[in-house]
Amino acid sequence: MAICEQRVAIVIPARYGSTRLPGKPLADIAGKPMVQHVYERAEEVSNAHIVVVATDDERVATAVRAFGGKCVMTSPDHPSGTDRLAEVMGEIDADIYINLQGDEPLVRPSDIEKLASGMLTNKGVNIGTLCHSIGSDEAENPNTVKVVLASNGNALYFSRSLIPYARDGESASYLKHVGVYAYRREVLADYSKLSQPMMEHAEKLEQLRLLSAGYCIRAYEVEPTGPGVDTPECLEQVRAIIAGLPLPAKPTLGEIKLVITDVDGVLTDGGIYYDASGECIKRFHVRDGMGMRLLEESGVRVAVLSGRDSATLRKRVADLGITLCQFGVKDKKKACQQLMAEAGVTAAQTACIGDDSIDLPAFAVCGVSFAVADAPSYVKAAATETLIKLGGTGAFREVADAILFAQNKEAVLGTAEGYANVMAKMAQ
Known part of the structure; x- marks a missing residue:
């Protein structure tokens, strides 16, 4: 030297x-x-x-x-x-x-x-x-x-x-x-x-x-x-x-057939409210519910995966007509793989949304991963993308809209005719 x-x-x-x-x-x-x-x-x-x-x-x-x-x-x-x-x-x-x-x-x-x-x-x-x-x-x-x-x-x-x-x-x-x-x-x-x-x-x-x-x-x-x-x-x-080999192809939103979402910190703002009988209230965002139904009616399955379990959560999922779900999960990697198998999709066809360290195993096995805007920096770094929305403020809807646009299904979002084709089964 x-x-x-x-x-x-x-x-x-x-x-x-x-x-x-x-x-x-x-x-x-x-x-x-x-x-x-x-x-x-x-x-x-x-x-x-x-x-x-x-x-x-x-x-x-x-x-x-x-x-x-x-x-x-x-x-x-x-x-x-x-x-x-x-x-x-x-x-x-x-x-x-x-x-x-x-x-x-x-x-x-x-x-x-x-x-x-x-x-x-x-x-x-x-x-x-x-x-x-x-x-x-x-x-x-x-x-x-x-x-x-x-x-x-x-x-x-x-x-x-x-x-x-x-x-x-x-x-x-x-x-x-x-x-x-x-x-x-x-x-x-x-x-x-x-x-x-x-x-x-x-x-x-x-x-x-x-x-x-x-x-x-x-x-x-x-x-x-x-x-x-x-x-x-x-x-x-x-x-x-x-x-010197070809680069592995990166999954795209156009390929997504399943979206797995966390609950606390994604569908809610992370607040948990208790009364004398235990946990009873969570604050969900109405647009996230609409986003779930828009995806489901457009051919993209939605799964709810939560480390917690409660009657409130189960009621919300049932109201939205979501049938793919797991509650009280500790191993999110295994749970994601089970949900993929149940939906009949591959990892490359799966996206997940999370907000904290418990979601990192899910990020590792899904082709595309999203971290909400208020996730810790180390969680954002592990995700494929970071969202603009905070948890509980429409983060899921942000993902749903991006997928629908990527799959040329934006008509259900922006036109009366497109929405009319799916509105009979819609719920918020």
Whole structure:
């Protein structure tokens, strides 16, 4: 690797305990653990001096040593990847530390070289990162972090929201933030002393702590990057790319024949009301009920799947004429598979809607998954799509409308004639 005045270290954080994909660093891709793919690409970065994996799990460390890589054991208690990087700084001496995530096996060495070069040639840049342009459809996804830049390339703000917002329908361009960071040593030394601002808590983006503290973050634009590995679906996609195989076809709303919905937090706002005899009242949204019937009468089955059971819930489901249902469910993966079998559909023909961690097993086995707008960020990240509506405010109807439009059945929504064809069996 090249020798220059300033020493550059690439640090690859690799936690074993991923919520969505346990053991992720060791996932096999073309006969190698994923962390090895990232490591080998990092070693191709010509202006870096050392590559090291930072892990809190001996299984990952053993795998790294097996392919001849360098590894540093770190505490399992770090609240962020940057805090983990600061611990590595105590063992690995460098002037610039690049944090390269261990779930990016398609990372381009040239992109990391561009980031390192920007830091090496301009000592006034204390923190660097990457970004690339995206279309408006991807920009509307809150799982995609956007960044807006000043004319000198410094980040003005990072957000899960659509930024900039085209208020009057004007055209706008969008940049996706790529979560690779370069820090000068003194920034990492100060990081743990910084307080977490409101905007970091709200957005769940740790880089906002640095902006709030007055640091400048220089963003270098690169070509669109390959997918990282966040979910089992992402892993299969990356495996296909590395193997040179056609990408697995993604299910579309046009194929959906079954929609499985959670109740509390989706069909209701999550409020549960009790009287002396026990739970008795839930607040449902009338448009969700209409959406269910519109789907059923248009050939798309609806199933209700709840971790709770009550007379109120059963009465609502019966009023809507929904016959596919399971109540008091603890294993939603198994329940979804049973509902698919009962409906005679495949996973690719099934969509599910959820709002919390109990719904993650359902997300994993359904071809398309939706998280309501007020779901936790980690639930949204596991879903295929995030809805605009909050739970209990018409979230199911949002999904129903999208499916009907995708299947060219929008007439039942927007015309008297179309609605008349199904209205005899409608209920709200």
